Amino acid sequence: MATATASYKDLVNSRHPAYVAREAFWRLARSSYQGGPDFAASSHLFGHRLENRDDYQRRAGRAYYLNYCRPVVDTYASYLFRTPPSVLPSESLGSLVGDADGRGGDLTSLMKRAFVQAAIFGHVLIGVDRPRSDKAPTTKAEEIELGLNDYFHLVLPDNFLHWATDGDGAMQWCLVRHPEWRAAPGKPQPAKGDALFGYRLWTRDEWILLDESGAVLERGANPYGRVPFVSLRFRESDRPVVGESLLASIAYVNREIFNLSSLLSEILYRQTFSQLVAEGSSHEYAEGGDLGKLGTASIFLYPEGRTAPQFISPDAAQAQLLMEQIDHLIDEVYRLANLSRGSAREGKMASGIAKAFDFLDTNQALADAAQNVASAFSEAIGLARPEWRGTIQFPGDFGVADAGTMLDEIERTHALPIGPTFRRRLLEKLARSLLRELPEAQRREVFHEIQQGPDAGAGSENDAQP
Numbered sequence: 001m002a003t004a005t006a007s008y009k010d011l012v013n014s015r016h017p018a019y020v021a022r023e024a025f026w027r028l029a030r031s032s033y034q035g036g037p038d039f040a041a042s043s044h045l046f047g048h049r050l051e052n053r054d055d056y057q058r059r060a061g062r063a064y065y066l067n068y069c070r071p072v073v074d075t076y077a078s079y080l081f082r083t084p085p086s087v088l089p090s091e092s093l094g095s096l097v098g099d100a101d102g103r104g105g106d107l108t109s110l111m112k113r114a115f116v117q118a119a120i121f122g123h124v125l126i127g128v129d130r131p132r133s134d135k136a137p138t139t140k141a142e143e144i145e146l147g148l149n150d151y152f153h154l155v156l157p158d159n160f161l162h163w164a165t166d167g168d169g170a171m172q173w174c175l176v177r178h179p180e181w182r183a184a185p186g187k188p189q190p191a192k193g194d195a196l197f198g199y200r201l202w203t204r205d206e207w208i209l210l211d212e213s214g215a216v217l218e219r220g221a222n223p224y225g226r227v228p229f230v231s232l233r234f235r236e237s238d239r240p241v242v243g244e245s246l247l248a249s250i251a252y253v254n255r256e257i258f259n260l261s262s263l264l265s266e267i268l269y270r271q272t273f274s275q276l277v278a279e280g281s282s283h284e285y286a287e288g289g290d291l292g293k294l295g296t297a298s299i300f301l302y303p304e305g306r307t308a309p310q311f312i313s314p315d316a317a318q319a320q321l322l323m324e325q326i327d328h329l330i331d332e333v334y335r336l337a338n339l340s341r342g343s344a345r346e347g348k349m350a351s352g353i354a355k356a357f358d359f360l361d362t363n364q365a366l367a368d369a370a371q372n373v374a375s376a377f378s379e380a381i382g383l384a385r386p387e388w389r390g391t392i393q394f395p396g397d398f399g400v401a402d403a404g405t406m407l408d409e410i411e412r413t414h415a416l417p418i419g420p421t422f423r424r425r426l427l428e429k430l431a432r433s434l435l436r437e438l439p440e441a442q443r444r445e446v447f448h449e450i451q452q453g454p455d456a457g458a459g460s461e462n463d464a465q466p
Contacts, residue, residue, distance in 0.1 A: 009214030011175060012199050016162045018242045025245070026121055026158050032251040033120050035067035044255050045262060062269070063262045068254050068330065069247050072337045073119045076246065077112055079398045080366055084108045085374065086393045093385055095149050102131070102151035107377075114154055115373050118234040123243035125155040126376060127176075128228040128383045150384035155229070157242070161199075163227075169240035171227035173203045202227050224383055232376035234369065250336050257329050264322040271314030278309030338365045363398055370394035397429060424450055 015023075031039050040063040047056045087107060090097055100107040117124040130150045155176055163174035178198040198217075199210040204226055209218040222228070233243025245251075334340065338361040374392040381388055410426045427450050435443050 008201070008208075008210055008216065011162070011201070012210055012212065012214045014162050014175075018239055019157070019161060022122070022242065023158065025248075025251070028251050028255070029069075029120050029245055029247045032067075032069040032247060032254055033073060035065050035070060039065040039067075039258070044258060046259050048263070059262055059266050062265055063258070064265075065258050066254075066261060068257070068333045069120075069251055072250060072333065072339065073116055073246060075339060076119060076337075076366065076369065077116050079362075080115060080370055080373070080394070081108065081112045082398065083395050085111065085370075087381075088390050088393065089388075090390075092388045092390075093381065096151075096381070096384060099149075100152050102149075102153075110152055110154075111373055111377055114232050114377075115234075115369065117154060117156060118232045118243065118372075119246040119369075121157045122235070122237070122245035122248070123157060123231050123233040123241065125157070125160050125176075126230045126232055126380045127153045127155055128224065128230075128380055129153060130223070152380060152384070160229075160241075163241060165240045171229060171241070173201065174227055174229060176200045176202070176229075202229070226383075228383055230376050230380045230383070233372055235372075246337065250333050253329050253333050253336065257326055257333075260322050260326050260329070264319060264326070267314075267319045267322070271319075274311035274313045276309060276311055279306045338362045366398045367394075367396065370398075424453070427453075 028044075031042060031044070041060070045060050045063050051059065085108065087093065087097065093107075097107050099105070100110040114124050114126060128150055129152075159177040159179065161175045161177055164172045166172055176199065178200065197212055199212070201208040201210060202222065204222060206222050207220055208216055211217055231241045231243070234246055235244040237244050340362075371394075374394060378390075378392050381390075381392075407430065410423065410430065413423050413426065428447060431443070431446050431450065435446060
């Protein structure tokens, strides 16, 4: 990266190769998750060879988007944060637990918001910053006295424009765009409606505020000694910083569902009603050739010797094919997400073994996501609170398994030659699933009762934690 002021214009206009490669997908992922009329009115609806511009516009006006991306992402977030993660020890974090973003938002809520964005885009940047002050503090106590508590802010991938990393993957510098930037004091304020942006260049030693032309507006020392951004990735990729989205394939499948649903709607609008056909000319059937008056509710006279008029029905096979394909793609969405569709297919209930495998896949995906969230936020907390030496702990079991099925499994074990330790483990798993909302002390009491149950004393001592 060049450091001469004259070269900042080129830097402001530059983009990382990974940014360029993923920018189109980020737009699709954002609109796929948000859904609504904006998706239906976008360029995601494809034309076909048998329609002209007017036909396409009429079809686009009827288009509707069945949003499967949002439920998939929100389901992951719901299960992952059903039980809030523990940040231990919390004493040295101070106000960061209750005010993580500098606006009163707690740390768990920020984690959940960051996870949702990472699931949508593949990664999100957790930035660490602190309020500005004319007085430079020399100790942590002075920082707190001046109200300079560090806080987190999230930067979406489409605003994290360029960066460089060393051989270990650590950032050397980065360029961040601020879409809601307003001019600094003493500078002309942008006119209302102007789409002006600010750009902040971070290096390991300083930060530099730039305008759209690359001119330096302000600069200052970097108090962290490193680039203060941590990438939270939903899934690891082959490059540092960027990650793989939960919607990497699902967004494209959902877009295909959108297009096939539009074609199905077109068939229903064009071919729902049977078409009347008859031999001869219009003057033979209606005075003045007004065939528009004829229909199933009219008395219809036809010339002698002609074949009786009849109705022809549209071919339902095309609509049936579309419905079957749409249904198949919906199943594919849930398969790609490692989630169950939540309903019996063709009247057949999945076996207990099949459900167990589905749960293992989902639970493992959630465990991997939890590890990524914990790792990224631990690193970010270490920047904001260097004195903190702790961990972020998510539950190891996210309670996706059906409680009724678990009870049936426990009942069946009594007729099998299985030791009591195994049954206690199943009861503990059931307790974790059903008692998540109870205070920790009450959950511990339940676990103690399980340990002191009829099978107590047999098997090994259990040290399970709620």
